[in-house]
Amino acid sequence: MITTSILLPDPARRLWPLVRWDGRLCDWYPGAVALTVEGTGKGALRQLLLKDGTRLVQRLEHTSRIDEAYTYAVVESPYPVADLLAQIRVQPEADGHATLIWTATFKPTGLSEARTELFVRDLYDAGVERLRGLLTR
Template sequence: MASTQASIDIPASADQVWNLVAGFNSLAQWLPMIQHSEAQEHGRLRHLTTVDGTVIVERLESYDNAARTYSYSITEGPFPVTDYLATLKVIEVDAGNSRVEWGGQFTPAGITDAEAVEIFDGVYQGGLQALRDNF
């Protein structure tokens, strides 16, 4: 199993950042590569459509509002991995600053661990920079 994680400091309170990312179906509001997100199964499943038309389906696995974190798996998508589980977490650094950590673990399917890590490094780092650009 391979894993990777990225983090970024954001000049906004943890509550402000969490308010933007906390809704499992809110990805399209802060991640430009996601054109549309549709919630199903009472909000536990999100069907994402990227700007190039790719469909990704993700399932909410755990959610902790007080700890400002949630984890999700991918049930359908273009990624050459299985057993994917990712976690997004917002941490309060001080009153006006926060750190967001986004990482995952997965089993590469038909590619090397390094190739799989490279894919998700790009997703997480690019996604976190897009999130920071909202503040």
């Protein structure tokens, strides 16, 4: 399991529209150039077209009714992982900032466990850094 967490200088109400299930992923997800969402609620599918022409398909597993959070499974991916289950959560902080927490569990395919963990961590870290850039504009 890996977790990437970052304190961002903006309130949760500004961060959530960027990261929610049907949000602006193409603005910050590494390599994403197009996004489509089919369906609503549990079982909805989100397809990201990556700049190399591959597709990443994710299925919504759970949306929190209390927190700004959702859990998704990766159904189709060019990445060296299987059975990836992830959660994105935005946690408001007392000072008006927000923390983004992105967690994933998965099984490696094609790479060692350590290299796969590094791959996913690097992908998530690149995404949160792009978010930081969007929010500091």
